[in-house]
Amino acid sequence: xxxxxxxxxxxxxxxxxxPIDSLQIESGQIYSIVGFTGSGKxxxxxxxxxxxQRDTITERKILINxxxxxxxxxxxxxxxxxxxxxQNMNFTLEMGVKDFLHLHGExxxxxxxxxxxxxxxxxxxxxxxxxxxxxxxxTSLSGGQSRALMIADIATISNSPIILIDEVExxxxxxxxAMDLLAGKGKIVLLVTHDPLLALMGDRRIVMQNGxxxxxxxxxxxxxxxxxxxxxxTEKILTAQNRIRCGESLSVEDLIYxxxxxxx
Amino acid sequence: xxxxxxxxxxxxxxxxxxxxxxxSIKCLQRLGIKTAVSKIDCLATEDDxxxxxxxxxxxVGLSGDICPDHYFVVNLEEMIxxxxxxxxxxxxxxxxxxxxxxxxxxxxxxxxxxIDSHSSIKIPEKVGPVLTTADIxxxxxxxxxxxxxxxVFRSRIRRxxxxxxxxxxxxxxxxxxxxVAKLLLDRKDATDLIGARLRHPMPTxxxxxxxxxxxxxxxxxQGAVYKMDFPCxxxxxxxxxxxx
Numbered sequence: 208x209x210x211x212x213x214x215x216x217x218x219x220x221x222x223x224x225x226p227i228d229s230l231q232i233e234s235g236q237i238y239s240i241v242g243f244t245g246s247g248k249x250x251x252x253x254x255x256x257x258x259x260q261r262d263t264i265t266e267r268k269i270l271i272n273x274x275x276x277x278x279x280x281x282x283x284x285x286x287x288x289x290x291x292x293x294q295n296m297n298f299t300l301e302m303g304v305k306d307f308l309h310l311h312g313e314x315x316x317x318x319x320x321x322x323x324x325x326x327x328x329x330x331x332x333x334x335x336x337x338x339x340x341x342x343x344x345x346t347s348l349s350g351g352q353s354r355a356l357m358i359a360d361i362a363t364i365s366n367s368p369i370i371l372i373d374e375v376e377x378x379x380x381x382x383x384x385a386m387d388l389l390a391g392k393g394k395i396v397l398l399v400t401h402d403p404l405l406a407l408m409g410d411r412r413i414v415m416q417n418g419x420x421x422x423x424x425x426x427x428x429x430x431x432x433x434x435x436x437x438x439x440x441t442e443k444i445l446t447a448q449n450r451i452r453c454g455e456s457l458s459v460e461d462l463i464y465x466x467x468x469x470x471x
Numbered sequence: 472x473x474x475x476x477x478x479x480x481x482x483x484x485x486x487x488x489x490x491x492x493x494x495s496i497k498c499l500q501r502l503g504i505k506t507a508v509s510k511i512d513c514l515a516t517e518d519d520x521x522x523x524x525x526x527x528x529x530x531v532g533l534s535g536d537i538c539p540d541h542y543f544v545v546n547l548e549e550m551i552x553x554x555x556x557x558x559x560x561x562x563x564x565x566x567x568x569x570x571x572x573x574x575x576x577x578x579x580x581x582x583x584x585x586i587d588s589h590s591s592i593k594i595p596e597k598v599g600p601v602l603t604t605a606d607i608x609x610x611x612x613x614x615x616x617x618x619x620x621x622x623v624f625r626s627r628i629r630r631x632x633x634x635x636x637x638x639x640x641x642x643x644x645x646x647x648x649x650x651v652a653k654l655l656l657d658r659k660d661a662t663d664l665i666g667a668r669l670r671h672p673m674p675t676x677x678x679x680x681x682x683x684x685x686x687x688x689x690x691x692x693q694g695a696v697y698k699m700d701f702p703c704x705x706x707x708x709x710x711x712x713x714x715x
Contacts, residue, residue, distance in 0.1 A: 253646045263649050264501070282636070282650075285629065290618045299592055299616050300623075311619045314626035353617070360619045367618075 210234050210272055212255065212288075212369065212395060216420060217266035220247070225265075225419030234368065235390045239398040239406045242415030248399050251415065252371055255397075256289040257281075265418065290367035292357055294374050298345035304328075304356065305341035311364050323363055330359035330388060336379050351379020358385045362392045369395045374402065377441055383408065404441055407434040472555040474662035475507065475562040477547075478655055481575050481601045482585035487611040488565055489518045490642030491585055491651065496527055498652035499561070507559035509550045511543045511566045518565070528557040539567035540575045541673055547577075548665060561655065574600035576670035579661035582606050584635075588613045592624050596631055600671040607654050608635045611642050 216228040232238060240248050250265055258269045258276045271280070271288070280286055300307060308327055312320030324341075331339045335355035339348065348356065354375060361370055370389050375382060386408050389396050400406050407430055414422040426434075447457055482488050489510075496506050507528045510518050514533065522529040530553060534542035543566050554562035566575045576582035584598070584605035589612050591598055602608065608628055613621045625637055636654055640647030661667070678684075678694045689696075 249644055249646065253644075253649075257647070257650050259649075262653075285625070285637075287622075287639075291614070291621075292618060293614065295615050296617050297615060298620065299589060300620060301593075307619070307623075311623055314623050357617050357619065360617075365618055365622060 211270075213270035213273060214251075214255065214420070215268040215270065217254075217259075217261070217263075217268070219265075219417045219419030221417065223419075225421070227413075227420035227423055230413070230420065230423060232395050234393045234395055236411070237386055237390050237396040237398065237409045239400060239409030239412040240415060241400065241406050241412055242421075246415040247418035248415050250418065251413070251420065252289070252397065252399065255369065256287075256371075258288065287367050289369045289371050290361050290365045292354070292361060292370065292372050292375060294354075294376055296353075296357065298348060298353055298356075300345050302345050303341065304339065304343050304345060304348075307345055308360065308364065311360065315364055315366060317364070320364075327356070327359045327363045330362060331356045334358060334381050334385050334388070336381075349379065350376075354380045355385075358388065362388050362394070368393075369397060371397050371399065372405075373399045375405070377402075377404070377445070404434065404437045407431075407437065472552070473558055473560075475551065475554045475559045476660055476662050477551060477577075477580040477664060478561060478563045478583060479575050479577065479580055480563055480565045480583045480585065481605075482609075483571070483587060483590065483598065484567065486585055486587035486590070487642040488585045489521055491609055491611055491640045491648065492563060492565060493521060493525055494640070494642065494645035494648035495651040495655060496522075496563070497525060497645075498649050499655065500525070502652070502656075504560050504656065505558060506561045506563055507554040507557045509554070509562065509564045511539050511546075511564065513539050513567050528554075528559065534567070538673070540573055543575050544577075544669065544673065551662075551664065571597065571599040571601055573673050574604045574671045576600075576604045577664055577667050578670055579659070579667040580664055581655065581659040581661075582670065583609065583655075585609045585611060586628070587611055588616055588621065588624055592616065592620060595624065595627050602628070603632050604670040605632060605635050606658055607651070608632060608637045609647075609651060610637065610639045613639050614641055 210233065212232045214230045216225040219225045240251060242248055254263050254265055254267045255269055258281045259267050260275060261268050305324060308324045309320055312323060317323060328339065328341060335352050337349065337352060339352045339356055382405065386396060398405055398409055406412055407426065409426065411423055411425050413420050414424065447461065450457060480488055480492060499506055508522045509530050509532065510516055511532045511534060516531055519529045519531045532542060532546055543564065550564060551562060582605045584602045586595065586598055586602060586608060588610050595602060628637055638647055638650050640651055678696050679692050684691055
């Protein structure tokens, strides 16, 4: 498994060298990638995914463990360095969870996958709000259960060293625990997001502008507090969501209470 | 006159062949490669306008009543001549792809199969020779299925076509198209296809209905007529009961 990924800067949309000319990411680190729509977030991911060698539109160069990847690493379709997870992904196979995990294990050349499947189920159930069972059918899982199972599977069975997480909603899954699980497994986690809470889950964040990497910011202590407050807001929004689901009424006082609690 | 390298692109209807090709052609344009496109369809197409929109010379062939793969191979020589006249380095022939009984691939020419991970994930085998004879398999629409399913799907394709380059691409964002463009340039380089051979036989289409018969019923059927197997006596025919 790769230990470091180095991104050597290329050009922004106007053809000027991008402000960040070199960025090294170590395994176990979490980076968020932020910026307006069209700022170049997807292209950055695409460059990493195809291990660009000054041959994409941005002219960036990607190094794995400090070296250019050889031809087979770059083009062997069975070596994918980036695994994806996004909010609009679904399971589409009409299969039991356990059977599917077996099948996935087989595809990865894992012969005896029973203990691994136990591990996946355990992680999935730590992350999901509602339990995931081995004989549940994939397509009947809720959004939260699906996301939890996808993350647990990526952490355990997929062998891609880099995990790209694209806008995963807070509802139904513990995102903080998910990040810790993936980083703890030595994965590099890249979070592409417009959600401030998700953005603050990165140890560092890459600010994209006009197609180029414009700044690298490190999470400050102040922001750690802000993250805590944002979590409080989000919690309250989820509570409000639940009350509405339960057929209860919301009062203005609930919202004022959010403010008072957060500011103290 | 110039002889362009021929690339045949096939795959199930509406799987996203044109979208992924348009992104890849744009990458080729940045490298100074000139591409011409021939679009073969059955009844109607608007894809020629999409290709024309990125300044690619394009010609449309509508096969009408005829199998589009037959129509394609009958017209291939003329398409190559046309593309040469357009001063193209590459000729991409995008075929209609309908029944999947056969494949339009030609042994010396680069053969590309575009496959939709949603519609084909359960049984990639049903895509048939289009997939198994391809040099490059492009998987599209993988961004909305789980990573685990993508890996399973890729491994199944690898099993039924061990030699192809497999690429995941996104026809909307263009992700993966640079890799596709590189493969289109690097792999197989045949320009003279006269005398080259089809990779898979074309379907046998010589029954009465191929010849314009409109009436329904066994007594109107002549030529290569293949009847389904039914349990003895249940299908009404006599042919299958002969053993008894």
